[in-house]
Amino acid sequence: MIVAVVAAASPPISPPYLNSNPGSFGDRKQLLFKLQKCKSIQHAAPIHAHIIKNGNPNDPFILFELIRICSRCCSIEYASKIFRQTPDPNVFLYTAFIEVLVSSGAYFDGIRTYFQMIKYFILPDNYIIPLVLKACGSALDLKSGEQIHCQVMKLGLSSDRFLRVKLMELYGKCGEFNDAKKVFDEMPQRDVVASTVMISCYLDHGLVSKAMDEFRLVSTKDNVCWTAVIDGLVRNGEMNYALELFREMQMAGVKPNEVTVVCVLSACAQLGALELGKWVHSYVEKYNIQVNHIVGSALVNMYSRCGDIDEAASLFEDLKARDVTTYNSMIVGYALNGKSMEAIKIFQRMKHEGVKPTSITFSGVLNACSHGGLVDIGFDIFGSMETEYGIERRIEHYGCMVDLLGRVGRLQEAYDFIQKGNIAPDNIIWGSLLSACRIHKNFELGERVAKILLEYGAADSGTYILLSNVYASRGKFKEAAQVRAKLREEGVQKEPGCSSIEVNNEIHEFLLGDIRHPKREAIYSKLKELNHMLESEDYAPATDVISQDIEEHEKRWALSIHSERLAICYGLISTKPCTTIRVVKNLRVCNDCHSVIKLISKITRRKVVVRDRNRFHHFENGVCSCGDYW
Template sequence: MSFLNLAPAMGNPKFCWNSISNDSDHILRRNLISMLQNSKDMNHARSIHAKIIRKGIFQDPFLVFELVRLYCKINSIDYATKVFHHSENPNVYLYTALIDGLVSLGFFTDALNLYAQMINQLIFPDEYVITSVLKACALLLALGYGKGVHCQVLKFGLSLNRSIALKLMGLYGKCGRLEDARNLFDKMSERDVVACTLMITCYFDHGLTQEAMALFSKLQSSDTVYWTAMIDGLVKNGELTRALEIFREMQENNVKPNEVTIVCVLSACMQLGALELGRWVHMYMSKCNIKLNQFIGGALINMYSRCGDIDAAQSLFKMLKVRDLTTYNSMIVGLAMHGKSIEAIGLFREMIKRRLVPNSITFVGVLNACSHGGLVELGYEIFQSMETEYRIEPQVQHYGCMVDLLARVGRLEEAYDFIGKMGVHPDDRMLCALLSACKIHRNAKIGDHVAKLLSECNSIESGSYIMLSNFYASSGRWNYAAKLRKKMEKGGILKEPGCSSIEVNSVIYEFFSGDLRHPQRKRIYEKLEELNYLTRLEGYIPATKLALHDVDDKQKEWALAVHSEKLAICYGLISTEPCTTLRIMKNIRICNDCHSMIKLIAKITGRKIVVRDRNRFHHFENGVCSCKDYW
């Protein structure tokens, strides 16, 4: 990077914007500039360009500058570059126009190379080109290059420029240099809403939610972007309830949300399973004059489908006048999660007919649909089409879908061989899916091989340890199971506790296994006892073999009886009107015992019960489940 050695005192640029030679036809030039500034399509741009050449004024700096800007604006970077290279003695303004265009169109490396060329040509940079270059550095996470540009900023006396300081803050924040970002913020004479918004974003990027909230509380503002940055940061850091509280405060302060605000709030609702609040946000959009487009539509489809109302998601999808790849992906993934495999595959085929090119996310959704539907041959066909037809290299998620598909139908050896032939290393989630299938299909031989692979994984989560432990316990190898539990304790790895939530009157209630915290715990456990009695009359027998602890059957029965989803259902039954659908969100996979009992609870109570676990949705009604006991 030779431009870093440039002396700070370069003198004035070779060309001054006001030193243009007189043009015999000033009116023509003004008209052409006006036409270039107002043009919006390629044909019009080329016709003006041709006229400029015919008139012999293609070196006029004003016209060249506007031509470069126009071609960048209409996404024709090749023409913009050609115009630039045919210009004589390009000045800082022309460099700025092309660099800014390259950055706006995503050609970040090209923009940085052009900036280096400009400096090596001894052309003095100004604040506009510096801000564009720093933006490219931030988007590329090019910290070293950005620090070099910072040196130039100091040499050229631009360090007090506010726009440059903000871009430097953004660069250091994105590249993990929080202290450098904070130093720039602290040195600012005016810490207005823009600077505070950027600093809040930096804090959130580093997981410092308390610092972000403290700064937010110091500055009262009605700026929508400021409030949205706070909500977005809280959502990304898992502070979902707090994010919704900030959204309520935003309404109380009469701050109007924008599209991004709504999408952030819908994301919080989706992750919490807060369907009623999500519906309210949907209705609230019309009050704020926020129109339904692909961006909002995709967020709403995700919210409805992941909160358990797939019918509402499908209705919304049909309402959308314009459906892009993102909205199709949202709908396909949602249908797959709800076990509507045929509908998901049908939508995939419709998307292809409309000449929308699928991406990596599309294939995760449609392969999951094949997995939940047991459609092995179709799954193979779609998987192979990724590379042969769409030139998409399968990632670990796609291989995982195929392993899951084969494992579910009992083709365990084929799934194990498939892992050996993959182009990527298996992750613990993939191996856990296969190990679970080995346990279900009672194939200890393959299970032992998979267990060995799982134990050798570099990064293994607590859930994987539990899966291994349960696999050994299910075959009576309690010593192996106990050793794994001790290894977890020694490594400080905590088991993720089963947690189920239910929304009642727009309030989310959480339950853990054996939970006694709820004020209505007495009524909840009375309802649980009643359901235990009624389901036994219907033939329910506690699956004590699934309680993988070396204790007697009575203790196992109690451990199964107080699972979190059962407590959440009991609370829903005592707190809602008859015939109300109950929607339960669970953080881990539902067990066979709960699955069997909930089918009977739905039959006895005449309720529809929807349960979302880690893998998919289960719709229980009239004694059956939508998964047909295949999950």
């Protein structure tokens, strides 16, 4: 299909050179030159036909150029055909052919082809070896890689810089840092490329401080080196550190490229740092950084994960380059922000425009159905996944369906859906049903589900808390206490709640009852003022979730110092009236905070946007976009 489209779109080929005399040297040179310029095999086919008819079809130089064209347009088939028909391929042809295989991800075929060449006694050189080492690294084929390393020594090629970089990459990818470091240390002069590979090796395996030590030793850091470190820090969850380095990079006068921008946007998205994200966006425009589909997707993702879904949507519309990931970013963004119908519309548009959805598309769109309580649409889409799109339904998709049924209170159906046995349920699926049971106050089923979760032995801290809350809600305080005791006994760590807010391009983090902030006095006096105002509102604190044996007013206080409330108070005292307050929390918002934030939005006339572990809550004038189900 694609081939046909490309062929149709290609300009008609009317090459005057085809009429020239193929016998003379000049014509052959001209043909080679033309082949070097070809971007696709469609352009080259008539030239190839001409050569077969009039010239020497086994000319190794011509064949070499033909296979290189296949590399440019990822045409394994055409390359294989040429390669198979070549009587005695030389090392150049092997290199070009393996390049086609490796660039298409056929690593093992590339490695096999290389060893076949060795079998035919063709001597490898310092071009083909790095290529095959790259394949070994990508395929995590350490054994073949080591074998090739031995050949490198025997052939006396180990001083080649390119080759060393690929050896390091191989060892790094396979987790053999010592070997990677050994190759690195044996280099007479360290250059920035080798250092970047070494740093990436460490970062790929979470060795942040080793990577940073190495990074600080690099004397001339270029933008790729900076970017590799920033990206690695983001992948290791060190967002603030990554942003700090991004600032440092600019101070050092190194200009970020589009890859840098994508990594920094990812950090902003994860932190919910909208102001900084906007600044990066303006930077992209100011310095003419190309907004390709990757940068476009990263921008859409950043805006939607920072809760500015309108900006994400308008940017999405303006993008010149869109691919499946861009669509996925938009769908997931809408789902996160509770805009279910919009997510479905994008999904339909995707279908209409012939963009093939992926597994992530369906996670997004089914999630949207779940947040919107759109049961019928959700089941239609779920049903179409395999039949219409040929995409395997995975556990996360089943999870969305359980969520969907649970949300609308069809708990027994959700239970039966799990029990049908189409997929082995995990603790996330049971946990979501348990949560639904709690919200719809179906304690009988809730207890049954909770017991399944405990039998599993895979219950995390959240499950224990949920189970304890189910018991507490049924008045079974003894059981609730037992579950909490078991939680402590088994040493299941409860991840501490942490909320952050961005003010003046800085991220401020708060833990439960945090008193570390320099403005703590003003924050707590705002908190007390709000608590006082809440008393005159119709608000009853959900103190029943507090399991400690303390006085009622102490329980109220324990609830009011939840991290998100501290972050909101800081937002209230440090931003202008009417500014939207945006908070990111690592856990789910508790019931009580949810009720309180609704009231805060009403009392203070501020929009409050909270991103919790699962989704966004847009609070405005006493109402939340989630419709009180999350």
